[in-house]
Amino acid sequence: MGSNTTANKDAAQLSRLAEALVTAATKAGADEADAMAVGGQSTSIDVRAGALEHADRAEAIEIGLRVLIGGRQACVSASDHSDASIGEMAARAVAMAREAPVDDTLGLAEPDQLTAARDAGQLEICDDRPDPSPQHLQELALRAEAAALQSRGISQVESANASFSRRQIWMAASNGFSGGYGRSTHAISAIAITGEGLGMERDYAGEGRVWAEDLPEPEEIGQLAAERTLARAGSRKPPTGAFPILYDRRVSASLIGHLLSAVNGAAVARGASWLRKSMGEPVLPSGMDLREDPLRARFPSSRPFDAEGLATRARHIVADGLLQGWTLDLATARKLGMDSTASAARGLASAPSPTNSNVILTPGQYSREQLIADMGTGLIVTSMLGASINGTTGDYSRGAAGFWVENGQIAYAVNECTIAGNLKDMLMSLIAANDALPWRGAEVPSLLVEGMTVAGE
Incomplete structure (x- = not known):
């Protein structure tokens, strides 16, 4: 058959x-x-x-x-x-x-x-x-x-x-x-x-x-x-201090994921979002867009309608750095006096809740290698574990591994360190590379963040 x-x-x-x-x-x-x-x-x-x-x-x-x-x-x-x-x-x-x-x-x-x-x-x-x-x-x-x-x-x-x-x-x-x-x-x-x-x-x-x-x-x-794997041989702890951090494209979508969580209608309706008062305000650098498009053919998160039967559509979450709207299902939209963005998802044993499908961040003008050269001294993050994220204040701390950069070049592999900052400040300092990969539910390039805290040796 x-x-x-x-x-x-x-x-x-x-x-x-x-x-x-x-x-x-x-x-x-x-x-x-x-x-x-x-x-x-x-x-x-x-x-x-x-x-x-x-x-x-x-x-x-x-x-x-x-x-x-x-x-x-x-x-x-x-x-x-x-x-x-x-x-x-x-x-x-x-x-x-x-x-x-x-x-x-x-x-x-x-x-x-x-x-x-x-x-x-x-x-x-x-x-x-x-x-x-x-x-x-x-x-x-x-x-x-x-x-x-x-x-x-x-x-x-x-x-x-x-x-x-x-x-x-x-x-x-x-x-x-x-x-x-x-x-x-x-x-x-x-x-x-x-x-x-x-x-x-x-x-x-x-x-x-x-x-x-x-x-x-x-x-x-x-x-x-x-x-x-071979690039990770000889990993050791980096120095402690304030340094620029490059989120490799393997993990950069997680950074944008924190923004998406903060504009989720469920968090906003509870008053538990660090962006709850930022509608229409800058949340990303000028010129940077964050779009959602659930109708991309052959993409893993695409869907014709949401879990409440509403037609999905492309929309801007952030346009030219300014927050355009929340991600809403019917219930959170009613709580906030707005219309649903057709973003409902649900499991078999759970009620609908807002979620995103296929997000795309504006790529930058520079290659990953150019951003590394411009870093001088700093950290490239290629993997992360654990997380301490305060959804109300945006305070951020995560375990990380990757590579240490000196004089604009990779010096050695790094493990067992912690990176910390505040998401609002981090997102406003982003510089995007031009290396985003296709076919992902989150199409996000490598992202350089200025002045985070690294805790290593």
């Missing part, structure tokens, strides 16, 4: 389940209800030392229901999708909702707010070709591992992986919405090791795409994992 035929069959089953949940909830006493049915399968293959290390195959259908009664809501989910289970879920959700606190901003979209689009249309977010076999995935993983091991100095490859997943989503609601779409992911990764004992260092490379034909060759991924 072809993949398109299978997808159509799966979509029909999921739509029946989602609509049955809504019907059962209404009969059980819900004022309003929406439901999700999600079906999917995944295969993941790990290899090590030229042989299969681990194989994982999963396939399931799960369902979730949200009911609303007089400003109260409750969410339930199950992996059993029998008629009896659907009836029990509806009764349980209604009973739970009647005990929940009242929030008058809760409620489904009005019918005239709903999108006319009920599928993914031309977004191409699901590979329509046959699923790769486990044997093919194993071959890809073995090729990545072999490429990493060809580099002199790589003592072993901790693991090499190739995986594929296909997921079908259907949403239905008592306001008349019913729609769904599929999503696929192909991925290859490798983790390489150099040295032994206390001198051991490791690093990785990995790529994921919606379509298999858009993936790099596994040899590229294995070689990059090896290059990154």
Whole structure:
């Protein structure tokens, strides 16, 4: 059976389940209800030392229901999708909702707010070709591992992986919405090791795409994992002091992620955002835009409509450095007296909340190498661990590793240090490189930040 035929069959089953949940909830006493049915399968293959290390195959259908009664809501989910289970879920959700606190901003979209689009249309977010076999995935993983091991100095490859997943989503609601779409992911990764004992260092490379034909060759991924690992040999702590820091494009999206968290309607409505009073004010340097575009074809975060049935659209979050708006679902929009930005996302057992899809930061005029040369003395961050972020004040502290720069050149690899600053000041000092990679949910180049604190030796 072809993949398109299978997808159509799966979509029909999921739509029946989602609509049955809504019907059962209404009969059980819900004022309003929406439901999700999600079906999917995944295969993941790990290899090590030229042989299969681990194989994982999963396939399931799960369902979730949200009911609303007089400003109260409750969410339930199950992996059993029998008629009896659907009836029990509806009764349980209604009973739970009647005990929940009242929030008058809760409620489904009005019918005239709903999108006319009920599928993914031309977004191409699901590979329509046959699923790769486990044997093919194993071959890809073995090729990545072999490429990493060809580099002199790589003592072993901790693991090499190739995986594929296909997921079908259907949403239905008592306001008349019913729609769904599929999503696929192909991925290859490798983790390489150099040295032994206390001198051991490791690093990785990995790529994921919606379509298999858009993936790099596994040899590229294995070689990059090896290059990154070998560059980490001889890591040591950097000096302590105030220095410029270059966030490599591997981690720079995390910095923009803190800005996105601060403009999320849920944080703003709670008064728990360090940007809550910054609408229309500068939050990035002049000339820098931060856009969101959920309609980019073949991109991993693209979606035709949000979790409340509203049509997604491209928009500016920041334009010419000035904050343009919050990221809102229906409830947070009502709390703030605004309109939803069609940004709702939800899980099977959770209510909608605002999130972003495909963000793009304006690239700079300079290469990463030029920014390093201009740094003089400072730190390049390529990986981070742990975090202490104060959402109300923007105070920022994270563990980091990367490379120390002296006289505009990389001097040695760095580990075990802490970097700190205040996000508002950090973001206003950004200088962007021109090296952003495509195919990411956050297309963000390397970012230079002036005058942060480094705690090392």
